[in-house]
Amino acid sequence: MAYIYIETFGCQMNEADSQYIADRAAASGYAMTANAAEASVVVLNTCTVREGAERRAYGRMAHFKALKRADPSVKLVVCGCLAEQDRDTMQAAAPHLDGVFGTRELARLGDALAAWRPSFDDDHSLADERLLLEPLGGHADCVGDPYAHVRTFVTVQRGCSYYCSFCIVPHVRGRFDNRPMDDILAECRVALARGGRELTLVGQTVNAYKEPANGADFADLLEAVHALDGLDRLTFLTSHPKDYTPKLAATMGSLPSLNPRFHLPVQSGSDPILRRMNRKYTVAQYREKIAAFRAHCPGWALTTDLIVGFPGETEADFEATLAFCDEIGFAQAFMFVYSPRRGTPAAHWEQIPPEIGGERLRRLAATIDRGVRAWHERKRGRIVRALVAGPSRKDRSKLAAKTIDNVTVVAPAGSLRESELRTRPWLDVRVDDAFTWGCVGTILGIAERYDGVAHPVDARSTIDLISSRFHERQTADAAPA
Numbered sequence: 001m002a003y004i005y006i007e008t009f010g011c012q013m014n015e016a017d018s019q020y021i022a023d024r025a026a027a028s029g030y031a032m033t034a035n036a037a038e039a040s041v042v043v044l045n046t047c048t049v050r051e052g053a054e055r056r057a058y059g060r061m062a063h064f065k066a067l068k069r070a071d072p073s074v075k076l077v078v079c080g081c082l083a084e085q086d087r088d089t090m091q092a093a094a095p096h097l098d099g100v101f102g103t104r105e106l107a108r109l110g111d112a113l114a115a116w117r118p119s120f121d122d123d124h125s126l127a128d129e130r131l132l133l134e135p136l137g138g139h140a141d142c143v144g145d146p147y148a149h150v151r152t153f154v155t156v157q158r159g160c161s162y163y164c165s166f167c168i169v170p171h172v173r174g175r176f177d178n179r180p181m182d183d184i185l186a187e188c189r190v191a192l193a194r195g196g197r198e199l200t201l202v203g204q205t206v207n208a209y210k211e212p213a214n215g216a217d218f219a220d221l222l223e224a225v226h227a228l229d230g231l232d233r234l235t236f237l238t239s240h241p242k243d244y245t246p247k248l249a250a251t252m253g254s255l256p257s258l259n260p261r262f263h264l265p266v267q268s269g270s271d272p273i274l275r276r277m278n279r280k281y282t283v284a285q286y287r288e289k290i291a292a293f294r295a296h297c298p299g300w301a302l303t304t305d306l307i308v309g310f311p312g313e314t315e316a317d318f319e320a321t322l323a324f325c326d327e328i329g330f331a332q333a334f335m336f337v338y339s340p341r342r343g344t345p346a347a348h349w350e351q352i353p354p355e356i357g358g359e360r361l362r363r364l365a366a367t368i369d370r371g372v373r374a375w376h377e378r379k380r381g382r383i384v385r386a387l388v389a390g391p392s393r394k395d396r397s398k399l400a401a402k403t404i405d406n407v408t409v410v411a412p413a414g415s416l417r418e419s420e421l422r423t424r425p426w427l428d429v430r431v432d433d434a435f436t437w438g439c440v441g442t443i444l445g446i447a448e449r450y451d452g453v454a455h456p457v458d459a460r461s462t463i464d465l466i467s468s469r470f471h472e473r474q475t476a477d478a479a480p481a
């Protein structure tokens with residue numbers, strides 16, 4: 001068997017692209033592996049949104065050189081935003097690469113996989129020699145795994161036309177390019193037919209979606225996907241405040257299978273900074289959007305992105321961000337110190353000293369973490385239904401799963417087998433403890449469907465896992481404190 005190993009860095013768009021690569025590989029006869037040492041093809045799907053992501057990607061390229069040394073027939077390819085940005089220099093910097101594919105060349109990568117496949121001997125295995133890779137460590141944001149099919153990313157739109165002054169995306173992925181709704185629905189049907197439990201509609205600015213032929217908007221698309229037979233859960237990433245309309249808020253509140261989690265990046269709580277970022281909304285407008293969201297979607301988790309140390313950010317600007325975060329009470333936030341990206345306007349402006357950026361990040365994290373921890377604490381003692389994600393990174397005897405409001409829960413796998421979880425991927429987990437990063441607990445049952453009856457994993461378990469009771473628990477789980 002020829003195996004393909006895919007490491008993904010960065011955002012949901014890259015995860016969706018990795019899924020496309022995995023599908024093309026499967027069609028050519030490859031099997032996915034989560035172990036690079038047994039792969040015939042290693043794919044690094046890279047990100048360039050921050051300097052750290054670039055460094056990690058180049059580090060991984062150097063790391064995988066050992067694979068080529070042990071077995072020159074192994075193919076090592078790089079794709080994604082960094083490949084697009086550095087396409088002219090990457091191959092020279094890393095001559096051991098077998099291919100560099102930009103963001104619009106995924107089909108060409110799929111063709112290369114098909115062309116390479118016959119050259120791999122099916123008995124070929126040099127895993128022992130390649131074990132030398134393991135001690136070198138290093139992690140991608142995501143590695144293709146045996147449960148990848150239960151959680152499907154469906155790209156609804158590529159690129160972005162908003163040109164935030166800090167962002168490289170429009171430069172490496174181009175302007176908005178919306179897919180026809182019929183194509184999106186067809187892809188969703190295929191994902192559901194092969195066992196997908198949760199669909200995530202992805203776009204860099206997903207709620208700006210407009211059907212190219214008839215102008216149907218993102219709310220219309222959500223309704224159409226929600227109506228598909230066999231859908232368990234639906235969610236979407238990432239939204240822009242500018243395109244969050246009253247219609248979308250009302251639609252979100254009306255769709256019972258939509259996950260109770262909304263990610264709406266605010267980036268800063270200061271109007272002068274939002275203007276310099278070219279974000280196209282004010283703090284007051286963001287606040288209004290949240291009021292509409294909460295009116296239609298009470299008890300949902302609201303998550304966000306924040307950048308500190310942006311050029312021109314004064315202490316007063318930063319204090320405004322802190323106060324705004326305190327006021328809103330985000331259930332989670334992805335926080336970053338601004339890092340200049342080549343080719344973007346903000347990279348040419350006077351920069352904030354890194355030590356100030358670092359200190360602001362620590363203060364912001366302390367504020368955000370209080371809200372995050374409180375959100376997780378609400379789950380303590382409750383039974384939550386969560387979709388399996390794979391073995392825990394820190395302890396492979398444990399399973400990690402995600403609740404429908406996107407909280408990580410980790411629990412001992414016990415005697416559960418991968419084959420069972422592939423068909424019953426929903427875990428009923430009693431939450432025993434809560435932390436800032438997520439929760440730990442005990443798996444009581446596994447279920448085929450989100451609304452289905454759970455099968456107890458322990459014969460001594462007396463807990464009632466009947467679906468009607470389960471619903472009550474989920475409602476309570478999503479309710480505000």
Ligand code: SF4
Binds near residue numbers: 204
């Ligand atoms: S909205 Fe701004 S931050 Fe988001 S992808 Fe577009 S340019 Fe980048």
